[in-house]
Amino acid sequence: MAGITSADVARESGVSRTTVSYVLTGRDGVNISEETRRRVRETAVRLGYAPSAAARALRTGRSDLVLCILPDWPVGPVIETLLDELADELSGRGLSVLVHHGRGARSLTDLWRTVTPRAVIGFAPFADHDLLAMRQAGIQVLGTLGEDDQPDPALPSESQLRIGGLQAGHLGRRRGRIGYAWPTDSRLEVFARDRLLGVRRACTELGLPEPVVRPVGLDVDAAAVAVRAWRGQEVTGVAAYNDDVALAVLAGLRAEGLSCPEGCAVIGVDDVPAARLAAPALTTVSQSIEVQARYLAALVLADLDGAEDKPVHPGHGLHVVERDSA
Template identity: 50%
Template sequence: MPDTKRVTSADVARLAGVSRATVSYVLNDTPRQTISAGTRTRVLDAAARLGYSPSAAARTLRTGRSDVVLCLLPDWPIGPEVGSLLGNLSAALTRHGLTLVVHPGSRGERPVAELWKAITPAAVISYTEFTDAEAAAMRSAGVAVVVAVPRRGRGRELAVPQELVGRRQAEHLVAAGHTRLGYAYPDDQRVRFFAEPRLAGVRAACAARRLPTPVGLTVPLDPSAAADCVRRWQSTEVTAVCAYNDEVALAVLAGARTAGLSVPGDLAVIGVDDIPPARLAAPPLTTVTTDQAVVGAHLAATVVAAMSGRSAPELPAADIVRVVPRDSA
C-alpha cells in the first residue's frame, strides 16, 4: 500500500539542514528576515524534491483569511461561453493571489451553508440570489458576498446585461433592412436565465423602431423540427431570426437547408457566443460576442473590492458586446 503521509515543513527542514522557522520564513517570503541566498536555495530545493506544499488550513490560520473564492453556479450546461468566463475569472483571481473553486448544480443537492462552511472561502460569488439569512450568515463569518445577477436587485450586479446582447442582434438585422424578425428560443429550460432577457432585448429593439413583435418559436437541436419552425416563420413573413445562441442558430441553418431555403437570401440568421463551429458553418454564422477576458477581470476586481469593503467598479458592457459579421446575416 503506498505511503500517503503528508510531507511537512519539518521534513523540508530536515532535508535542508535548517530550522522549521527558517523554512517558514523562506516559503512565505517573510519580510525583514536576514536569510542568505544559499540557505534560501537549499530550502527551495528541498521543498521541490519532497513535493511540499503549505497547508491551506494553516495559511488561513496564520493570515486570518482564506485565499479561496467559491463560485456557485445554477444547473447550467457548461458550454464554451461559460467555460471561457470561468477560465478568465480563474486567471484574473490568480493575479490577485486568490484561488477559484466552482460548484455547479442545484441548491437542492446541497445547502449553501454546507458548501461555504466546508470551504471557509474569502468570498462567495453566486449566479442566483441568496436569502437574507444566507447572506447575513456569510457576512457574519467574514465572507464577502458577491451576487452576479443580470437584473436589478440586492447585492453587486456583475453579469453582462443579456438584454444588450439581444438588442445587438436585432439592431444588426434591422440595419440590414429586415423589418419582420423571429426569435429562436432554446428547448433547454436550464438556460432561461439568459434566454428570457435576450428575447426581451430583441423585443425592445423592435418596439423602439415601431416594428412588429418578433415571432418567437422554440427550436430543438434537430434539423427536421427546426425545419418546421423555419416554415412557420416563412408563413408569417419573417425574413431574419435572432437565435438564443450559436447552437440554436446552427439548428436554424440546418432547418433552412431541410426546408429548401437559402441563407441569407430567404432567411437571415444571427447567433450569440461565437463558438468555433460558427466559423465553419455553411454559410459562416454572424453572431454576437462578449469579451470574457474583460468580464473575468471585472468580476475578479469586484470580488477584491467586496473583500475590502470598497465599491464595485463599473462594467463597460456597451464596449465589450459586439457583432461579428459573417455571411448568414
Template identity: 50%
Template sequence: MADSTTKRVTSADVARLAGVSRATVSYVLNDTPRQTISAGTRDRVREAAARLGYSPSAAARTLRTGRSDVVLCLLPDWPIGPEVGSNLGHLSAALARHGLTLVVHPGNREDRPMAELWKAITPAAVIAYTGFSDAETAAMRSAGVTLVLALPRRDRGRELAVPQELVGRRQAEHLAQAGHTTLGYAYPDDPRVRFFAEPRLAGVRAACAARRLPTPVGLTVPLDPSAASDAVRRWQATGVTGICAYNDEVALAVLAGARKAGVVVPSDLAVIGVDDIVPARLADPPLTTVTTDQAVVGAHLAATVVAAMQGRAAPTLPAADIVRVVPRESA
C-alpha cells in the same frame, strides 16, 4: 490503486531535506517580508519542496493570515459550454493576479445545501448566480465571507453586470440595419439556460419596439434538423425574414432546418447567433454572431470581488464596448 496510508508531505520533511528549520521553510514558501535568508537557502528550500511535491495547507494559511484566499463560485445547473468555460478561465486568471484562488461548484441546491459548501471551504468570498435567504446572507457576513450576487436584480448584495439584454439588442439591431423588419427569436429547449435566454429575448424585443417593428415571433428550436425545419416553415408563414438565435448552437440548428426546408440563408432567411464558437466559423454559410470579450468580463468580476472584500464600490463594466457583432455570411 492509491495507497490510502501514504503520509502527507509536511514542512518538516522539506526542512529535513533542505537542511534548514521549519521556520525557514515557512518564511521562504510564504515570501515572508523582512527575513534575511540567502538566495542559496531560498533556492534549496524551493527545490526540496518541488522534489517532495509539498504544498502548504490552505487551512493553516488561513489560520496564520486570518484570511482565506479562496473565492467560491456557485453555478446553477447550467450546461458548461464554451462561453461559460471561457468566462470561468478568465475569472480564475484575473483572481490569481489578486492572490486569490477560484473554486467552482456547478449544480443546484438539491445536490448539496449551499451552507454546507461555504462552511466546508471557508472562502474569502462567494460569487452566486442564485439567491440566498436573509438568514444565509447574515450567516456568511458573520463568518466574514463576502457575498457577491450575479443576479439581474438590485435589491440585495453586490451585483455583477451581465449584459445579456445588450446581447439581444445587438442581434436585432444588426438585422434591422440590414433591412429586416419582421424578426423571429429561436428560443432554446433547455430550461437550464433561461437565466441567459430571457434577458436576451427581452433585448431583441426592446430593439424592435424602439424601431416600431412588430414583436419578434418566438419559437422553441431543439437541436434537431427536423424540428428546426418546422420552425423555419412557421416563421416563413408569418413573414419573418431574420432570426435572432439564443446562441450559436441554436443558430446552427436553424441553419440545418433551413437547408432541410429548402430555405436559402441569407437571401430567404438571415440568421444571427451568440458566442462565436468555432463551429460558427465553419458553418455553411459562416454564421454571423455576437461575441462578448470574456477577458474583460473576467477581470471585471475579479475586481468586483476584490472591491467587495475591501468594502469599496464595485467598478463599472464597459458593456457597450465589449459586446459586438461578428459579421459573416448568414446575416
C-alpha cells in the same frame, strides 16, 4: 496513501517542525542558517511536500481562493471564457478561482466554511440567509455587476433585454416578420425569456408583427421542423437564443433547401469561434466577456487593497458582429 506532511520534512531534514514552518513560509527575523534553509527546501522538493491550503486558511483566517458560484447552467464558451479571464487576472496576486456548480444537495454554507474564500462571486442572487452569513463572516460578496444589493430575479435583466433588442433591430432592417429560436434546455429559460422580451419590444417599436417563437433543439431534424413553420408564417429573419441554436437553424435551412440570408437571415448571440467558420459565417451579438472578467477581478483586488474608490462598471459591451448570415 497519506500525503507528505511537514513532520515528514522535519524528520528527513533533522530539524523541528517549527523550523520547517519558518523556512517554508519565508518568515523573516528568525535565526536559521542558510545551510539549514537549503536542506529543508531541498527535502521538501524531494518528498513532494505541498503546504496544506486548509492549514494556511486557519493561520491567516482566509484562503487564497475566490469562490465563483454558478447556478445549474450548462457551461458553454461564454462562461468558460469569463472564468479563464478571471483566473488569469487574479493569478498575478496569488489568488486562485474555485468554481462551484449549484448541483446536488450540498449547502452553500458548508462550502464556504470549508474553503474560507477571500471573496465570493455569485452569478445569480443568493438566498438572504446565505448572503447575511457570508458578510457576517467578513467575506466579500459580489454579483457579476459588482452590485451591493442583489437584483430582483423577477425583473428582466437589462443586458438580456438589450441583446434581444440588438438582434431584432438588425433583422428589422428587412421589414419582414421575425422568428425567435427558443432553446430546448430548460435551464436556459431565465435568459431566453428576457432576450425574447427584448425582441418583442423592439418589434413593437419598429412596427413589426409579433415574433414567431419556435423551440429549436441542437439537431437538424428539429431545426427543419421549426424552419418549415417559420416559412409558412412568412418569417424572413430568425433571432436565435445563442450561437449554438443559430447554427442549428442554419442546418435546418439547408435541410429545407433555403438559402441564407436570401431566403431567411439568422443572428445568434455570443460570437463563439464556430460562428465565423459557419456557412454562411454567422452574424451574432458579442457580450465582450473579457471586459466583464477584468472588471470583476478589479473589484476583488480593490477590496483586498482597501481602496475607497471602486472600479467603474465598463458597461455591457454588447454589439452586433455583422457577417454573412444577416
